[in-house]
Amino acid sequence: MQxxxxxxxxxxxxxxxxxxxxxxxxxxxxxALLCVAWAPRRTLAFPASTRSLDTALxxxxxxxxxxxxxxxxxxxxxVSPHAQPLRxxxxxxxxxxxGEAWLPLSIDAEATAYALAATFLGILSFWIARATFSAGxxxxxxxxxxxxxxxxxxxVAIVQKAVMPGLxxxxxxxxxxxxxxxxxxxxxxxFGAWLLMVSTASLGYITAHLHIHPAYRQRMGAAVKRFVTxxxxxxxxxxxxxxxxxxxxxSRSAVAGLGAAALFAGWLAxxxxxxxxxxxxxxxxTTGLVLLLLVLFxxxxxxxxxxxxxxxxxxxxxxxxxxxxxxxxxxxxxxxGTGAGTYGQAMGEYQQSRFWVGSxxxxxxxNNAHSHYVQLAAEGGLLLVVxxxxxxxxxxxxGVAAVRADKGEVFWxxxxxxxxxxxxxxxxxxxxxxxxxxxxxxxGVLAGLLLHxxxxxxxxxxxxxxxxxxxxxxxxxxxx
Numbered sequence: 001m002q003x004x005x006x007x008x009x010x011x012x013x014x015x016x017x018x019x020x021x022x023x024x025x026x027x028x029x030x031x032a033l034l035c036v037a038w039a040p041r042r043t044l045a046f047p048a049s050t051r052s053l054d055t056a057l058x059x060x061x062x063x064x065x066x067x068x069x070x071x072x073x074x075x076x077x078x079v080s081p082h083a084q085p086l087r088x089x090x091x092x093x094x095x096x097x098x099g100e101a102w103l104p105l106s107i108d109a110e111a112t113a114y115a116l117a118a119t120f121l122g123i124l125s126f127w128i129a130r131a132t133f134s135a136g137x138x139x140x141x142x143x144x145x146x147x148x149x150x151x152x153x154x155x156v157a158i159v160q161k162a163v164m165p166g167l168x169x170x171x172x173x174x175x176x177x178x179x180x181x182x183x184x185x186x187x188x189x190x191f192g193a194w195l196l197m198v199s200t201a202s203l204g205y206i207t208a209h210l211h212i213h214p215a216y217r218q219r220m221g222a223a224v225k226r227f228v229t230x231x232x233x234x235x236x237x238x239x240x241x242x243x244x245x246x247x248x249x250x251s252r253s254a255v256a257g258l259g260a261a262a263l264f265a266g267w268l269a270x271x272x273x274x275x276x277x278x279x280x281x282x283x284x285x286t287t288g289l290v291l292l293l294l295v296l297f298x299x300x301x302x303x304x305x306x307x308x309x310x311x312x313x314x315x316x317x318x319x320x321x322x323x324x325x326x327x328x329x330x331x332x333x334x335x336x337g338t339g340a341g342t343y344g345q346a347m348g349e350y351q352q353s354r355f356w357v358g359s360x361x362x363x364x365x366x367n368n369a370h371s372h373y374v375q376l377a378a379e380g381g382l383l384l385v386v387x388x389x390x391x392x393x394x395x396x397x398x399g400v401a402a403v404r405a406d407k408g409e410v411f412w413x414x415x416x417x418x419x420x421x422x423x424x425x426x427x428x429x430x431x432x433x434x435x436x437x438x439x440x441x442x443x444g445v446l447a448g449l450l451l452h453x454x455x456x457x458x459x460x461x462x463x464x465x466x467x468x469x470x471x472x473x474x475x476x477x478x479x480x
Contacts, residue, residue, distance in 0.1 A: 129448020204416015
C-alpha cells in the first residue's frame with residue numbers, strides 16, 4: 001500500500017501540470033501528507049544514518065520560511081539593505097510605504113511561500129520514499145512500475161507534441177508565447193530532467209533484474225535469449241522509449257546530464273564489475289545500438305540550431321550574459337537573498353542587456369538564471385546556500401557509502417538512483433529544473449532509493465559507515 005501511495009504521489013505530481021500552477025501545490029501536499037499518515041512513525045523516524053542530511057534539509061526549509069516571516073523593518077534594513085529599495089522600485093514607490101513597520105526579507109512573500117511549499121514537498125517525498133523502501137517496499141517492483149508509467153507518459157507527450165504542439169497536455173494554451181510545452185511541462189528542459197531521472201532508475205532496476213539470473217553471466221546469446229523471454233524485455237522497451245523521448249526534447253542540458261549519469265554509474269560500478277563476470281556490457285552495447293537508431297527520428301537540424309544557440313551564434317546572448325548580470329544581485333543580497341522564487345522579478349531591475357525576441361514580439365526578460373546554482377545564490381544568499389551545500393555534501397557522502405556497502409543486487413538500483421541525482425546536478429549547471437514540483441518529487445524518490453536501509457538487516461550495519469548493506473541472497477532478492 002505504501003508503495004502504491006508513493007507511485008500515486010509521483011503520478012499526481014506529473015498529471016497536475018507538473019506542479020507548475022500554484023493551485024496544484026495544495027492537492028500535492030495533501031497526497032504527500034496522506035503518505036506520511038499511513039506510516040507516521042517510520043516516515044518521521046529520522047534515522048541516525050542520515051540525520052546529517054535531514055538536519056540540512058530542515059535548515060534549508062527553515063531558511064526559506066525566515067524569508068517569508070515579517071520582521072521589523074529596521075532588522076530587514078540591517079541584514080538586507082538593498083531589499084527595500086528594490087521592493088520600492090518594483091512597486092514604483094519611493095521609500096517605505098506607510099504602515100509597513102514589519103517587512104519580509106523576500107521581495108515577494110507569496111512567491112517565496114510557493115517555493116517553500118515546493119521545497120517541503122520534495123523533502124517529504126524523500127522521507128516517504130526512504131520509509132517505504134526501508135520497510136521492504138519492493139524497490140525493484142517500484143522502479144519497474146515507475147519505468148512503465150513514464151514510458152506511457154512519454155509516448156503520450158510525443159503524440160501530443162506532434163498533433164497539438166502548442167498545447168500543454170493537449171488541452172491548455174500556455175500564456176507565454178515562446179513556451180515549448182511537452183507533456184505537462186511548459187519547458188522541454190524541465191521535461192528532459194523528469195525523463196532523465198526516471199530513465200536512470202529504470203536502468204538500475206533492469207541491471208538488478210539481470211544480475212539475479214545466472215543466464216546473464218553466460219555467453220551473449222544466452223543472455224539475449226533470457227532477456228527477450230523475461231519480464232525485463234518490457235522494461236527495456238520502456239527505458240528505450242523514455243530515453244528516446246528525452247532526445248526528442250532537444251534539451252542539451254538533459255542530454256549532458258544523461259551523459260554524466262552514465263559516466264558516474266560506470267565509475268561507481270567499476271569495483272563490482274571487476275569481481276563479477278557478466279555479459280551485461282555486451283548487452284548494453286546492443287541497447288546502445290538500438291538507441292542510435294532513434295537518431296533517425298530526431299530533428300538533427302533542430303539539434304544543430306540548438307547548438308548554435310548554445311554557442312551564441314544565433315541570438316547574440318548566452319548564459320554567460322545572464323550569469324554575469326546576476327552577479328550584482330548576488331553581491332547586493334549576499335546574506336539573505338531576494339527570496340526564493342523571486343529571481344525573475346528582481347532581474348527586472350538588474351538586467352542590462354536588451355535583445356528582441358521575434359517569436360514573442362517583445363524585448364526579452366531573464367526570468368530565471370539558467371543555472372540553479374546562480375539562482376540559489378541570488379535568491380537565497382548565505383541563508384540558503386550554506387544549508388544547501390551541507391545537504392549536497394551529506395547526500396554525496398552517504399550515497400557513496402550506501403552503494404559501496406550494498407552487496408546484493410539492489411546495489412544496481414542504488415547506483416541508478418545515484419546516477420540520476422548526479423545527472424540532475426549536472427543539468428542544473430545550465431537550467432533550473434527543480435523549480436518544478438514534479439521534478440522535486442522525483443529527486444526525493446531517487447534519494448530515498450539511494451539511502452534506504454533494510455529493516456531486516458540493520459543489525460549488520462557496519463559502525464564505521466552507519467549503513468545497513470543489503471546482503472539479500474539471490475533467491476530472496478526477487479522480493480526486493
